[in-house]
Amino acid sequence: MEQKNVSKRVTATILSMSLLxxxxxxxxxxxxxxxxxxxxxxxxxxxxxxxxxxxLLIIITDIFFLPISRRLRTRTIATTGLLLYVVxxxxxxxxxxxxxxxxxxxxxxxxxxxxxxLSTGLLAYYFPPEEQARLMGxxxxxxxMGGVVATLLAGLLATIEWNYAFLVYLxxxxxxxxxxxxxxxxxxxxxxxxxxxxxxxxxxKFHPSVVxxxxxxxxxxxxPTNFAIIADRQTGLSTEAITLIMVGLDVxxxxxxxxxxxxxxxxxxxIKYFAPTxxxxxxxxxxxxSVAAAILGSAFIGIANGVGVPYLNTIASIKGxxxxxxxxxxxxxxxxxxxQFVSPLxxxxxxxGLFGTADVTAPYKVGILLCLVFMLQVYTTRHFQxxxxxxxxxxxxxxxSINNIKTKAG
Numbered sequence: 030m031e032q033k034n035v036s037k038r039v040t041a042t043i044l045s046m047s048l049l050x051x052x053x054x055x056x057x058x059x060x061x062x063x064x065x066x067x068x069x070x071x072x073x074x075x076x077x078x079x080x081x082x083x084x085l086l087i088i089i090t091d092i093f094f095l096p097i098s099r100r101l102r103t104r105t106i107a108t109t110g111l112l113l114y115v116v117x118x119x120x121x122x123x124x125x126x127x128x129x130x131x132x133x134x135x136x137x138x139x140x141x142x143x144x145x146x147l148s149t150g151l152l153a154y155y156f157p158p159e160e161q162a163r164l165m166g167x168x169x170x171x172x173x174m175g176g177v178v179a180t181l182l183a184g185l186l187a188t189i190e191w192n193y194a195f196l197v198y199l200x201x202x203x204x205x206x207x208x209x210x211x212x213x214x215x216x217x218x219x220x221x222x223x224x225x226x227x228x229x230x231x232x233x234k235f236h237p238s239v240v241x242x243x244x245x246x247x248x249x250x251x252x253p254t255n256f257a258i259i260a261d262r263q264t265g266l267s268t269e270a271i272t273l274i275m276v277g278l279d280v281x282x283x284x285x286x287x288x289x290x291x292x293x294x295x296x297x298x299x300i301k302y303f304a305p306t307x308x309x310x311x312x313x314x315x316x317x318x319s320v321a322a323a324i325l326g327s328a329f330i331g332i333a334n335g336v337g338v339p340y341l342n343t344i345a346s347i348k349g350x351x352x353x354x355x356x357x358x359x360x361x362x363x364x365x366x367x368x369q370f371v372s373p374l375x376x377x378x379x380x381x382g383l384f385g386t387a388d389v390t391a392p393y394k395v396g397i398l399l400c401l402v403f404m405l406q407v408y409t410t411r412h413f414q415x416x417x418x419x420x421x422x423x424x425x426x427x428x429x430s431i432n433n434i435k436t437k438a439g
Contacts, residue, residue, distance in 0.1 A: 038211040039155070040164075045204040046107065046148035047168040048175035049114060052198065053083040053141045053366075056179035058253035059272040060187035060194040062261055067191045068127050075127060077254045077373045082131050083138035084370035087362065090142025094359040103147060104214040110143030111205040118198025125192070137198070138366070145365075146358040153346040153353035154217065162343045166289030169339040173286055173331075175200075176279035184272025217355050235357045237410035238345040239364045244403040245337045246368030247375065248308050251396040252278070252330050254373050256323075262389050263318040274323055278331040285335025292336065293343070301411045302404070304337030309400035312393040338365075 057064070058080055065076045097106060117136035124130045152164045179197045186193035256275065260266050266274075285292070293300055311329030314322045342361065349357035379398075380391035388394070 036211070038207075039213060042204075042207040042211045043148060043151045043155075044168060044171045045207050046111075046144045047171040048178075049111075049201055049204055050141055050145050050148060050172055050175070052118075052175055052179040052200070053087070053137055056176065056183045056197050057194055059180055059184035059257055059268065059275050060191060061254075062257045062271070063187050063191045063268060064194075065258070071127050073258075074373060074377060075131075077377075078131060079127075079134060080254055081250065081370050081373055082134040083141060084366035084368075086135045086138025087142040087145065087366040088138075088370065090139050091146060091359040091362045091366075094142070094146050094362075095355050097143070098146075098217045098355050102214045102216050103151065104208060104212050106143050107147055107208045107212055108205065110140045110147075111201050111208060113137075113140035114144070114201040115198060115205065118201065119196055121195035122192050141366075142362070145362040146355075149342055149346070149361075150217075150353050150355070150358035153349060153358070154215070162293050162339075163290040165339040165343045165346065166286050166293075168286075168342070169289065169335065170283050170286030172338070173279045173283035173335060177276050177283060180279060181272060181276045184268060184275070188268060235345055235348060235360055238341045238348075238357070239360050240406060241403075241410070242338075242341050242361050242364040243368045243371075244399065244406055245304055245308075245334075245341065246365045247372045248305075248368075248396055248399045248403060249330065249334050249337075250369045250372035251312070251376055251392050251399075252327075254376075255392045256327075259315075259389055259392070260323055264320050264323065266320065266323075270320075274327050277324065278327040278334075281328050281331030282335035285332055286339060289336065289339045293340070300336065300340060301407050304333045304340070305400050305403040305407055307333035307336070308403070309397060312396040312400065315393045316390050318390075 061076065061080060064079060065071075065073070068076060101109075113136060117133045117140060120133045121130050124133060149165065149168055152168060156164055179200065182200075183194040183197045186196055253275070257268075257271050260271050260274070292303075296303070307329045311326040311333060314326035314329060316322075342358075345357045345361055346353045376392050376395050379395045380388070384391035384394055
């Protein structure tokens with residue numbers, strides 16, 4: 030299907046899947062304090078896994094996304110993923126055992142592992158490179174809008190009873206209906222004719238974006254797994270206030286995603302440094318125990334996430350071309366959710382080992398150190414000549430197209 034024949038309904042359907050992916054873990058984050066109180070005898074790390082457990086199964090599912098996509102068409106994959114999303118996500122409402130809850134959260138991860146590569150890869154499949162910066166920005170904006178709606182609803186529902194927060198996953202029914210009605214039943218092409226999960230050469234080719242996505246999400250997920258607990262201890266904010274601040278972060282990221290195409294055109298050389306810089310500023314602000322610092326820090330984190338994700342997706346999709354859905358996008362999805370899963374496993378031991386158990390802001394200090402690592406990774410992989418000539422030409426085409434669109438709009 031050529032780009033000119035792609036209807037607005039098809040585009041909206043693809044973007045509707047982007048609304049749901051962030052909800053796999055982060056939507057429940059505002060209710061984490063209440064859930065922890067309910068499961069008071071469970072270790073902190075186990076409770077944090079309620080947020081990060083889906084990531085592990087997303088990783089495993091996306092490793093096998095290529096063989097799945099060779100056997101099933103896009104509508105079947107999307108429908109299966111979304112049905113499982115609703116059942117496993119909302120199913121936690123009926124569960125009062127943390128181990129059974131973690132099992133359902135794992136199944137939720139399988140569902141997102143099926144839909145995540147489609148939510149970005151189909152944009153590269155149906156649209157030319159010069160359209161992808163704008164569309165990846167919209168995809169990221171929809172992702173953040175899903176976070177806004179889900180986080181707000183989950184936080185409000187949790188004030189009724191802790192398990193009500195999981196009813197937010199019923200929002201997946203909207204995307205499911207759209208997929209049934211409008212998503213074309215395409216068979217994805219692939220340059221990988223052997224049908225193996227992915228070639229080692231692909232990881233080598235896309236490593237700047239893949240490693241960058243892993244670092245970005247490892248750093249970002251320090252926020253949803255710690256903010257509710259630390260803000261309560263630092264400032265005594267209510268669950269409602271914490272929810273509003275977390276929603277505010279998603280609102281900031283949403284608007285950044287909407288204007289990402291313009292940002293990439295205006296800051297074509299420096300935008301690669303935006304994510305590590307704003308993450309650093311955000312976690313530094315959190316070290317000050319005040320409500321104002323919490324709000325400012327969340328705004329900075331929102332900017333970092335709102336720029337970082339579409340930037341990495343755009344650069345990777347330019348390299349991957351029309352086969353992105355079966356090559357680079359599963360790799361980016363693996364990196365994204367590996368970062369989410371690893372984040373508490375890495376940050377908690379480091380924060381205790383480096384700063385002690387008495388320092389409530391220790392996870393944020395570890396975040397600052399990881400930001401410096403991220404900055405170094407960006408410099409060493411993006412500052413030097415790392416893209417092959419063909420990809421450089423495509424990248425220039427994207428930037429030039431963005432500038433042309435801006436000129437026409439002006």
